[in-house]
Amino acid sequence: MRYVVTHPRRVRGESVHQTSWEKKLLLSKEREEIQVKVQSQTAARDPETLRKEIEEAFLMPEVEHFVETPEVRETEARMKLWLDAGYPVHLIGPTGCGKTSLAMHVARQFGRPVVWINGDESITTADLIGGYSQIENESVRDKYIHNVFKSKDVMKVEWVDNPLSLACKYGYTLIYNEFSRTKPAANNVFLSVFEEGVLELPTKFGEDRYIRVHPEFRAILTSNSIEYAGIHRPQDALLDRMVGIYTDYYGYETELRIVMEHTGLEEDVARRVVEIVRYLRDRLPDAQKPGTRACIMIGKGLKMLNRSSGIGLDQICIDVIANKTSSKKEMEEKRELVCEAIAAVQEGSGG
Template structure:
């Protein structure tokens, strides 16, 4: 059937449909401007904020090394034992670069989609067109919306990406990083046409952190990727730095803070690598002690046990360690 207009139609009010041109210009705009404000991006990707950053000579030197390699153009990969201060250092450097920071935490389940994004929103759209009073046009459409994840956001807009616990993700999930670091191109495998390749923004920076290889759940990243980074090995900070960190977080008086750091450091010496307690254990012990209204020798032992047992793991070994903790406490606090 052919529709033959019999009289000139007058359309009142505003048109409810966009023209194709309007739709396109909007798409262009959507492509160019980040749709989320940086506050939302940071909240969405649970970017941890570093409120307390202690900077001693040792910390500053390490920080400058990380920044040096960024300046040269190689992403730094901070490697060290749990609780030595890798994440804090990475976040602080990221902040000092002055660009928005996005964040990924690697784990066993992580996939490329978690890094780049995907079609994660589905929108059903119905169009009911009654432009012509006796003709009804009905159309149902399903629209998939692409949502950027941190790597894509960082590459597109020149953000700083902190990829924490990078070696906990399976190596294949990280393959997408190869072309980013080598050719400055991000490939979105599930996209088509022009949108498949994104040229990496000149302000893009990536900082990686990893636990040393002897930790459970750590994968060895592919050599090709490691080859494009600069590994910066760090260890626990020196005694004075740790005391300052503990004090900054807990307000513990100097002499008390020193005792806690000393005790934990002795224990660290005595335990094998994956069980060594880090700076966080010292902070937590001080918080426990602070919350008590004075403490006896038993209280002290209990606080240390509570914190160190969780940090050290393996209940089987606990009794042995119970004896060890008692020994160390009498060494640091005296027998009184």
């Protein structure tokens, strides 16, 4: 039976008593509100919006404390020129000279999302372009009639993109760090991307096999100029398709500014650190030369140094450059070299 309101009733706050009709009305209103909420949420999460959200949250790199001096700007300008002309740029330089930071900084300036890969021995073409991922495996065992056994396995698979295919499809900037650590065969897929502007997905069939490279796709590759174990010589055909920019260690003033920016050290202390590292760099063999990263590490070590700890500048420098030492004898030689560097720098500064 329907309850009929015969006189107006005003309820302040939550009503204590509700008729069944009021309850129904309230429920349907709640349901409506939930429906609207769900609709607006699902509308906001269509694949395109979701991709944009991901791009904003994860694919815009932050380069902290980046220092620009005339020499940094000059390299940046050359990189931008070639990237704007549609060529991939290959940064070649010794360990810790600033290749990755420069790549990130330049990539960021294009205002496009950035994806990156770190090359290594185990990278395969699938790590670059993606592949099928198994998402559902369903088994049905039908024994409806006792002597008939029906079995069905259903496997649903979905294609998952990796950095190269993402960059080609959506026009992202790709940073491929240390690409010469990857076996050359895995990098073959780049040949048609750079030459014909087409990415071929070898495991796909028909039209899906080819992706036309987005006009805003850009690629910055880095590699080490020093021949280490685990480095493969990239195929000439690939090197021929990109522009090479050799980046050596930065000059004294740039390195000084980088150290001050990263460590907050006073200028005279930062100068000493940079001079010591440059002295060691001039005398150690190629594969053991300390880069700008070593300057920053020594600077940060000095910042933490507590006079009462009894640890000296020499020990801080030794700890930072000791990693690539293979024997006690070599360590002693390095210790001597560090003492020599500290003395030379002190002498030079009149201290």
